[in-house]
Amino acid sequence: MELPLKAPASSGDMKIRYEIKAKKLSYWLSRRVDDFSWCFWKETSAGKCVLKNVNCEARPGEILAIAGPSGAGKTTLLEALAGMIPPARLSGNVLVNNKAMDPGHFRRVSGYVAQDEFLFPVLTVEETLMYSARLRACW
DSSP: OOOOSSOOGGGTTOOOOOOEEEEEEEEEEEOOOOTTTTTSOOOOOOEEEEEEEEEEEEOTTOOOOOOOOTTSSHHHHHHHHTTOSOGGGEEEEEEETTEEOOHHHHHHHOOOOOTTSOOOTTSOHHHHHHHHHHHHHHO
């Protein structure tokens, strides 16, 4: 699916709006392999479940909050919705405007600011996000 980078010229002041949905989204972390695990063959679990059958929806014009305790998977969910986690490592569906998300195209029309990204101390949060958006537009 090819997402448009700009609104059509005839649309006037209308902006393209995107709706993002996750349906039965699951993500497992790979099991850590230590130095001696190859010596002993034993069946173990595949890893730690970070997201399990998550359903969510973000509609245009909404302000949302994702809340939960440390380690609950909030950042992982946002990374999955932003296309930062390869689709092959996820089960379930991430949809943009009810179509399967193509992460490469979606990243061109959206921005994801990681929680550990550097913030400028002299700028407000809004100014920092605008700076990031304008910088992305140059690429």
